[in-house]
Amino acid sequence: xxEKALNGNKYYWWWISLLLVCIGVGAYNYALQFQHGLQLTxxxxxxxxxxxVAQLTYLVGVAASGVMLVLPYYLHDYKKFGNLVxxxxxxxxxxxIMCLLFVVVDLxxxxxxxNVVLHPTPNSVLxxxxxxxNGYMFLNIIVGWASLEAQKKGVPYAQWVKILAIVSVPxxxxxxxxxxxxxxxxxxxxxxxxxxxxxxxxxxxFCAGPAIMLLLLFIVEKVAKFEIGDYAVKxxxxxxxxxxxxxxxxxxxxxxxxxxxxxxGHMHSIVYLFAGLEDPTTxxxxxxxxxxxxxxxxxxxxxxxxxxxxxTRNCKPVLIFALIILVAATWIDKGMGLVVAGFIPNxxxxxxxxxxxxxxxxxxxxxxxxxxxxxxxxxxxxxTVKKAAA
Amino acid sequence: MxxxxxxxxxxxxxxxxxxxxxxxxxxxxxxxxxxxHTEHMDTGHDHLAAKRWxxxxxxxxxxxxxxxxxLIEACHKExxxxxxxxxxxxxWLWTGxxxxxxxxxxxxxxxxxxxxxxYPLLCNHCDNPPCVRVCPTQATFKREDGIVMMDMHRCIxxxxxxxxxxxxxxxxNFQDPRPFIAEENLAYPTRMKGVxxxxxxxxxxxxxxxxxxxxxxxxxxIVFGDLxxxxxxxxxxxxxxxxxxxxxxxxxxxxxxxxI
Numbered sequence: 001x002x003e004k005a006l007n008g009n010k011y012y013w014w015w016i017s018l019l020l021v022c023i024g025v026g027a028y029n030y031a032l033q034f035q036h037g038l039q040l041t042x043x044x045x046x047x048x049x050x051x052x053v054a055q056l057t058y059l060v061g062v063a064a065s066g067v068m069l070v071l072p073y074y075l076h077d078y079k080k081f082g083n084l085v086x087x088x089x090x091x092x093x094x095x096x097i098m099c100l101l102f103v104v105v106d107l108x109x110x111x112x113x114x115n116v117v118l119h120p121t122p123n124s125v126l127x128x129x130x131x132x133x134n135g136y137m138f139l140n141i142i143v144g145w146a147s148l149e150a151q152k153k154g155v156p157y158a159q160w161v162k163i164l165a166i167v168s169v170p171x172x173x174x175x176x177x178x179x180x181x182x183x184x185x186x187x188x189x190x191x192x193x194x195x196x197x198x199x200x201x202x203x204x205x206f207c208a209g210p211a212i213m214l215l216l217l218f219i220v221e222k223v224a225k226f227e228i229g230d231y232a233v234k235x236x237x238x239x240x241x242x243x244x245x246x247x248x249x250x251x252x253x254x255x256x257x258x259x260x261x262x263x264x265g266h267m268h269s270i271v272y273l274f275a276g277l278e279d280p281t282t283x284x285x286x287x288x289x290x291x292x293x294x295x296x297x298x299x300x301x302x303x304x305x306x307x308x309x310x311x312t313r314n315c316k317p318v319l320i321f322a323l324i325i326l327v328a329a330t331w332i333d334k335g336m337g338l339v340v341a342g343f344i345p346n347x348x349x350x351x352x353x354x355x356x357x358x359x360x361x362x363x364x365x366x367x368x369x370x371x372x373x374x375x376x377x378x379x380x381x382x383x384t385v386k387k388a389a390a
Numbered sequence: 391m392x393x394x395x396x397x398x399x400x401x402x403x404x405x406x407x408x409x410x411x412x413x414x415x416x417x418x419x420x421x422x423x424x425x426x427h428t429e430h431m432d433t434g435h436d437h438l439a440a441k442r443w444x445x446x447x448x449x450x451x452x453x454x455x456x457x458x459x460x461l462i463e464a465c466h467k468e469x470x471x472x473x474x475x476x477x478x479x480x481x482w483l484w485t486g487x488x489x490x491x492x493x494x495x496x497x498x499x500x501x502x503x504x505x506x507x508x509y510p511l512l513c514n515h516c517d518n519p520p521c522v523r524v525c526p527t528q529a530t531f532k533r534e535d536g537i538v539m540m541d542m543h544r545c546i547x548x549x550x551x552x553x554x555x556x557x558x559x560x561x562x563n564f565q566d567p568r569p570f571i572a573e574e575n576l577a578y579p580t581r582m583k584g585v586x587x588x589x590x591x592x593x594x595x596x597x598x599x600x601x602x603x604x605x606x607x608x609x610x611x612i613v614f615g616d617l618x619x620x621x622x623x624x625x626x627x628x629x630x631x632x633x634x635x636x637x638x639x640x641x642x643x644x645x646x647x648x649x650i
Contacts, residue, residue, distance in 0.1 A: 037583035038547075039565035044477035048552040048562060108547020108562060108584025115527040115546050126526035126550055187520050187640040188556030265494075280489065347558030348490035348511075352477055 001145075001152065004384040005377040011223065015376065019369045026366010029359050030105060038108055040359040046352035047343040051336075051360045052106040055367070056099050058208070058335035060133070060179045061201065063095035065209020066140065067172035068239050074165040080231050084217070086151075086382050089144035091213055092172075094375035096137040101367045125181045132174045139168040144378070152385045176201045183342060191269035191342045194257070200250045201334075207243035208330040210236050211323040216375070218320065224383045237319055241307040244326060248300055251333075269341040272351070277344065279351040286351045289337055296332035299325040436599040441618025442517065442536035443591055444645040445602075446627050447510055451611040455508040458485050462510075464607035468592070470580045472570030480561035482589040483512045483604055491648075494637050504650050510604075513538060513559040513589040514636060514644030521551035521560065529586075536617070536645055537591045547584040556640050560588045617645060 008016075033040050043050040066088035072078035073085045104110050121127050143165045150157040180201040183192035214236050217228050258266040271277060274294065276287020306312045306322035313319055340354050356364070452458060465471065465483040472480050488500065491509040515538045521530045522538060529544035530551050552560045566583045574580065578594065581587055591614075592602035600606070605614040615624030633647040 037563070037565040039478055039583075041564075043564070045479055045481075045552075045561055046477065046558070048549040103548075106548070108549070108564075108586075109545065109582075110547075112527075112544075112546045115529075115544060119527045119544070121526050121528050123523050124526040124550070125524065126548060130526075182550075183553075186524070186554050187642065188637060189553065281487075342553070347493075347556060348486055349493045350490065 001149065001381050001385065002377075004381045007384075008380065012380070016373070019373045019376070022369035023366050023373070026363050026369065029362040030366065033105070033359055033363060034110070040357060042354055042357040042360065044352050044354070046346040046350070047340055047354040049106070049339050049343070050354055051356035051364060052102045054335045054339040055364055056102040056106075057179060057201075057339060058331055059095045059099045059102070059371075060175050061205030061330075061334065062209045062212055063092045063099065063136065064172045064176045064202070064205045065213060066092035067169055068206055068210050068236070068243075070143075070165055070172070071169050072235075074162055075169065078235075080229065080235060083227075083229055083386065084232055084236075086144050086148050086386075087217065087220075087379060088213060089140045089147075090378035090382060091209075091216070091375055092140045093137060093144065093378065094371040095209075096133055096140070096175075097374055098367050098371035099133055100137075101370065102364075105363050105367070125178060125185065129175075129178045129182060132171060132178050136168060136171040136175050139164055139171055143168060148382055148385055151389050154389060173202065176205050183338075188265075188347065189342045190263075190265040191338075194254060196250055196253055200247065200254075203243055203247040203250055204330045204334055205243075207240045207247055208327055208334075210240050210243070211326050211330075214240070215320065215323050215327070216379075220379060220383060224387075226383050226387065234314065237307070237313050240323070240326070241304075241313065244300070244304055244307065247330065248304060268345050268349075272344050273337050273341050277351050281350055284351075286353050288353050288355055289341070292332050293337060296329045296337070299329035300333075303329060438596045438599055438601075440535050440616035442616065442645065443515065443596075444536070444615065444617035444624055444647065445591075445605070446613045446624055446631075446633065446647045446649060448611050448613075448631075448649045449507055449509055450649060452508070452510075455485050458483075458508060458510050461604040461607045461612075464603040465589070467573065468575060468595075468603045469578055469590075470567075470571050470575055472567035473572065474565075474567065474570045478562075478564040480563065480567060480587065481511075482561075482587075483510060485509060486511050492634060492636060494639055495634065509648060511557070511559070512604075512646065513591075514557055514642070514646045515591055517643035517645060518641060520554040520556065520640075520642060524550045524554040526550060533593075537593055538588075539590060539593065540587055542579075542581055542585045542587060545585040547586065549586060551586055556637050556642060557644075560586050562586050 041050060041052075069081045069085045069088040073081040104113060107113060116127060116130055143161055146161045147157040147165075150161070177198040180198035183189070184194060184197035186192055214233065217233075220226050221228050255270065258270055268277065272287065273289050274297075276285055276290050278285050303322045303326040306318055307326070312322070344353070345351050462483050462485075466473075469482060471482050474480060485508040488505055488507065488509065489496065491511060497504075515536055517536065519530075519532055519538050522532050525531075526548060527544050527546055529541045529546070530538065531541070532538050547562065549562055552562060563581050563583045563585055568574075568580050571580060592600075592604075595602055601614055605612045613624050613627055616622045617624060617628075619625065627649075628647060631649045633649050635644045635647055638644070
């Protein structure tokens, strides 16, 4: 079926070329980073994880979101999603490839990567994250490919495909839960040391992931003249709305716990995000994240205001706008703030700030382009097969 | 497998690691570090042993930051700790104020003397170390004598231990540290870029029957000994003095004690 990706119009090839250029830029910058070390990043002794790990955190959510289609379709036999399930599975593949690449580019000694496999360490959450990420990726490759193959041949998918699809459901939940556990089990990082971390991750995943997918499907609908189905769109939009309500609610729970208890450690990181903090040694007031976080809070609430009333949600231009600001808000929360604010203040109550360097941004651009290429090729195949079958 | 590695490091110390890294081969060879680890067990060294190594620092005997400078210099010189300017630096032993050292212990009306004093900061060699728990490759591990060790050749540079350590005791080599070492000690390895490192309670010196470098340089102001032995000097000092540990509420049980 892969050959179907080799047949496209001029715009398709322009897009592919653009992605390849971005990948080239990323690869060049990675070569530099490999040679000179992570000194080319803006990470530091105090903020030892940065943009790369934050992107991993965000993208596991995008990957997990496929389950919002798989679960109703395979488990509850909700056939209206039949046309879309494979898109969710294929997007998950692209997202997990990006996750794994973000882990690799974050390593100081990437050539020793296999040490994680050679010396399996069940007490480390990172070990389990590797297991569930790879497991979920392979399940999606197998299930997505097999069901598409069946559709091409005009036969129903085999029983084992359904079984594997259902197995992938707990895997989808686990990739996000286990990634949340990377943070939630660490002493003295009060911002992460919260029992609701995994639930927050899942809530943000199940709104942001389907939102990205729906936006991409609208593009596909336009460029490939592919019918998504009005009912499926409405259902997805409803799922996104509920997940976002939970996401904002859960964040509110964090605010209550921190500020009603008034325990300084629990308040510090949140204060840093919304108001900035003073470094006790220099007396300097620092808060580069502040404008981003207010923007995120505003966009999150506005997206809810537009998504909750069905009148605005069912209006396509409004829906598209709401989805875009929802994605931006959740990305600022998980893809920027969550990881960095965990390190601020540092272990000595000092403040070392962080913003990604150009190397980090270019490498990340390259990885996003790889993800986009994978999703483009897989979706192109899916659209071609589905159109031929219909 | 695990025990073998542990035993190997207990005796051969990091000297062998230095060999593999190609640092100071001449001296390392002359010490016989190339011998299999079993050979080292029988060399008859009067190496120091303990059930659980610990440290008591009498901060009353130090008057300001300058008093710690010789200790820091001894440590950093011995272990080829580079001096890198900026926020991507490497530290094994350094100092902080009272609030930086004991962040959960904000005494509102603290004695002037304690408030303005400097306190030495280093790896606490916790009895329940979070860094060991989170390491995905067992590059960080705890020896039977309580010392938390770092296998710099196993480390993949994921920096999970840095996130996990509540004491900020770990440093990452963001770049090749070698150009930042003023005077290289050929008897101890240098590190490469991309790995994490930290204080090791001078295991290489204990293996030779010597006290840690900072303890030696402190001239009695730091006592190092066996916390597992009720009759040891360190236990007597702990029984006779009120001490603080850093962030005891986290349950990591640090092995470094401060007399205030």
